[in-house]
Amino acid sequence: MTSTCLQPWFAYILPRYTSPTGIRNIHNIINYLPVTNPVRHSVIRVNKDTKPNAKMMKLLKTANIFRLVLAGLLIMGLIYLCYISTSLRYAKEDQRLYLKGEREHQNNFQWKMPQGREREHQDNFQLKMPQGGERVHQNNFQLKMPQGLSYDQPRVLGPDGKGIPLSPWLAPIVWEGTFDPILIDSIYKQQNLTIATTVFALGKLIYLCYISTSLRYPKEDQKICLKGEREHQDNFQLQISQGLSYNQPRVLGPDGKGIPLSPWLAPIVWEGTFDPTLIDSIYKQQNLTIVTTVFALGKYTRFLKDFLESAEQNYFVGFHVHYYIFTDEPEQVPAVELGEGHHLTVIKVPSSNRWQDISLSRMKRLEKLLESPFVNEADYVFSLDVDSKFYGRWGVETLGRLVGVIHAWFYGSSREQFTYERRPESQAFIPYSEGDYYYGGAVIGGLVKDVYQLAKTCREQLEIDASKSIEAVWQEESHLNKYFLYNKPSKLLSPEYLWDDSKSKPEELKVIRFSQVLKNYAEIRPNP
Structure with missing residues (x-):
């Protein structure tokens, strides 16, 4: 031995x-x-x-x-x-x-970072990116916060003993009743998803990994992944098929308070659903740039001063913002003092004799802007109506992959009362039996590629209608509602983010952040 x-x-x-x-x-x-x-x-x-x-x-x-x-x-x-x-x-x-920058975008254009900070007119257009180093792409966005940050402890149960459905950083907390199984299953069924589940057993001596039988890694899938053509989870589309029957979601609960989650678990942002200190600290680390488009043609230039001055007090304060003002009268753009990290570019566009044409051309101009190299610095895009004014904070709580705002005049109405386009011959047609919310066309937002896809699709549908001499009842807003019905927004803004000064403030609204101002349409519009 x-x-x-x-x-x-x-x-x-x-x-x-x-x-x-x-x-x-x-x-x-x-x-x-x-x-x-x-x-x-x-x-x-x-x-x-x-x-x-x-x-x-x-x-x-x-x-x-x-x-x-x-x-x-x-x-x-x-x-x-x-x-x-x-x-x-x-x-x-x-x-x-x-x-190497080989990640595919839906519009297949290259994202090259411009240089500089100057304010330019279109005849002298040289856009340069604000300083701040390399940006983290939204696909790699991490909800990280600095150590030592002081904020109130989040609660799981509310004063009434019921589960709170949103965290202070606007992550859904899933409880029974917070989602519609029929609707959410329909959305995810179309994605052909694979779920891998790991199980640890026998004191960790045996590692059992169960993978569903649909999980395969053929060589062609690996090639697609390496080419960057395989869809990432961040590009997940909340799409449903037409004709799906489900209950209409509500904006207000039985107690009259705003409901903070849609049936597909998209946050609905109300005052009190987020912690400004916490959520700002998370997004501050990302060095984000928000491009904001504003259309001010004809007599609508008179609203620019109030819009910009109120925005500088409330709109993404402390973050990089680049305003793009589309106007036929560049000389009417007021000289407003912009805050640190905020920039403005004026783009001259042709005049129009019909306000409907101004409205209809919005999607086309937004699409062209987003497929150009001018906005390469952008992480997010918002398109806002100029005849509006900020009254309160509008910050990073509004950021999401695709963002819509619930219309102030219809948030308590049934889907049958929504002013959707009801003519079947129009591309914007929505039957009376379908509909979630009525979205206001004055606010469109989201990631660049998602807003680009929205604008492109609406522009194509508008052109099909025009070829048939059809004009939807509310122009681009009608087509926007059709798009949002079958391509669900990942975040919804409550009527706090698009009120109307002609309406009194209701009890369920704790604050009004952004509102359309009073005006005489007959006096400012070029036609009735």
């Missing part, structure tokens, strides 16, 4: 597991494993001349079990090492492709 140690076996196996003779080496080692006596801590080597006895047979039986267990562990270890190696290789390849 001679003493030995396990270390030489692993020193021999691990460096050679990928060699051509690796499997044979493992087989040989397992066959000639020494049998360890657990009492004497010595090794008995068995050869063909050894005569078996009871003690030897017991040791041989123990050795066989030990060999089988060790063989299984070795094989599992090798498989795990191969898996980790492959995953790291593909991760590095994905990172390399991302850094």
Whole structure:
């Protein structure tokens, strides 16, 4: 009997597991494993001349079990090492492709970062990006906060003992009754999703990974992933098929308070649903830029001063903002002092004799702007009506992949009362049996690529209607509501973010943040 140690076996196996003779080496080692006596801590080597006895047979039986267990562990270890190696290789390849800027955008244009900060007119257009270093792309957005930040502890239960459906950073907290199973299942069914589930058992000695039978990694899928053409979860579309029947969502609960979640678990932002200190600290670290488009043609230029001055007091204060003013009278754009990180560019556009044409052309101009290199610095886009004024905070709580605002005049109405386009021959047609909310056309927002897709789709539908001499009842707002019905917004803004000065403030609204001002349409519009 001679003493030995396990270390030489692993020193021999691990460096050679990928060699051509690796499997044979493992087989040989397992066959000639020494049998360890657990009492004497010595090794008995068995050869063909050894005569078996009871003690030897017991040791041989123990050795066989030990060999089988060790063989299984070795094989599992090798498989795990191969898996980790492959995953790291593909991760590095994905990172390399991302850094090269090869990620596909829906509009297939390249995002090259302009330089500079000057305010320019279109005849002298040189847009330059505000300083601030490299931006983190929204696809890699992390809800991180600095250490040591002081804020109120979030609650799970409200004063009435019911579960609170939103965290202070506007993440949904899922409770029974916060979602519509029919609607949400319909949305996710179309995505052909795969869910991997891991299970740990037997004191972590066995790692069981269950993956559904639909989970496959064929070579063509790997190629698609490497090319950057595979859809990322951040590009997930909340789409439903036409004709789906489900209950109309409500804006106000039985107690008259605003409901903070849609049936597809999109946050509805009200005062009190978020912690400004916490949510600002999260987004501050991302060095975001918000492009904001404003259309001021004809006599609508008179609203620019109040709009811009009130925006500078309330709109994304402390964040990078770039206003794009579309106007036929650049000389009427007022000289408003802009805050740090805020910039303004004036773009001259042709005049129009019909206010309907001004409204209809909005989507086309927004689409063209977003597919141009002028807004390469943007992370998010908002398009706002100029005949409005800010009265309170409008901050990062409004940011999302696709953002719509609930109309002030219809948030308590049934879907049958919504002023959707009801003519089937129009591309904006919505039947009386369908509809979630009525969205105001004065606010459109979201990620650049998502707003671009919205604007492009609405522009195409508007052109189809125009070719048939059809004009939707509320022009681009009608087409916007059709788009939002079948492409759900990922975040909804309550009527606090689009009120009307002609309406008195109701009890359910704690604050009015943005409101359309009183005006004489007959006097400011070029036609009735």
